[in-house]
Amino acid sequence: MLQVNFIRNNREKVLAGLNKRNVKEDIFQAIEQILQLDDSRKSLKTELDQVNADRNRLSAEIGTMMKQGQKDAAEDLRKQVAKTKERSAEVETQLSETEEKLTELLYLIPNIPHESVPQGFGADDNEVYRDWPHPLPDLGDKAQPHWELASKYGVFDLELGVKITGAGFPVYRGKGARLERALINFFLDEATAAGYEEIMPPLMVNEDTARGTGQLPDKEAQMYFVERDNLYLIPTAEVPLTNIYRDVIIDLADLPIKMTGHTPCFRREAGSYGAHVRGLNRVHQFDKIEIVQIAHPEKSYEILMEMLEHVAALLGKLGLPYRILRLCGGDMGFTSALTFDFEVYSAAQKRWLEVSSVSNFETYQSNRMKMRFRDGKDIQLAHTLNGSALALARIVASILENNQSPEGVVIPEVLRKYTGFDILA
């Protein structure tokens, strides 16, 4: 969430940013309420401190008197203390109510977009940041979509997934499972080579963790929830990885912190069945390798570009046609300040599929998480960034489609040492 002081000191910037996101009028009203509530919070806090100071002083006096045996005088003071106690309880209630309301409203305010974020309402308004420089592959009309190729070569089985679990839970088999594992190993090796520490985090997280990265309270419906134990299945490794540094004051010398991890990702995607979600286009469980960085605020945009190039290099090595979009205000995630989406061209479906999202959250997550770094005497919030490098299901889909041939699906060169075979036939 945003810091109240930031809102106060950058009011115009905040309003302009919200405008860029095309938020509703009530969000603008919330900004005004936040500033008012913060004012009352301050004066309530001042009063409470004063009352408590009085009480502490009186109590200390009573202590001294008791030692000196002046019982009667002490009795008078006790009555005075009783009054201050009443008052402090009253103010304290008001204060905590005010703080609660304040936090509630702050949760409603999305991150302020970076200046480079284009104005816009939705996917059509995104800016093509880097287009595919070559002609798009044209496989002709006989090209098969990945779900047909998958059945043909036994790569994955969605029907079986329905039997075992339900719709959207693919079962990878044989060479398909091996291809999946090859991609995981390839992506992890690439990330490790780029200096990211490999981490295997828990796949279920508690409420504090889900709140830290912004999945709660606004994206509650997206996550699977294990009610009995109050745990959420992670929608991305971003959640457990970033939260490693929740409530931590990091040493300046340790920045940037670079972490990577492979995890299955679970997404409910409620109510999103239909023509565009066939095959692996949208599933409830998929594997993803995530890269996360915790950065100095002055370095974070430089680092964002570094992460963008890391993802671009992966797609380059796989030989997949892709483009990079700079998301517009209306299409960007709630917590992000700047997001680049990577889309791979799926030659048989003749559409672009999102395979990665690389974002800088600036201090939006770190403020919630109280993730800070120490620069000498100075302590300030760190910037958090993350990106998919990469999301597997759709990469598999596009490899199948783009690399199909009469002989079978040709495995990209870089994966062959991991798969142990060079064609899916």
Added chain:
RNA sequence: GGAGGAAUGGCAGAGCGGUUGAUUGCAGCGGUCUUGAAAACCGCCGUACCGAGAGGUACCGGGGGUUCGAAUCCCUCUUCCUCCGCCA
């Protein structure tokens, strides 16, 4: 799942209900000394909020309670350790 024990500052480890935000050691930072380093010695060394400042308030796992006053007493939750049971 059952029975006991524990939770204090980066770590270790004190703390009769009353000037204890908290003794001490280590680590860290600054300094003296040294050609440099080490050793020795001196000083500093938690976080947040309110306040122009002086200063104040809160926090000893989380939440609640007793009391004029709680790190210290009570309740509750969580986590860790030991033992038993179960188990990949």
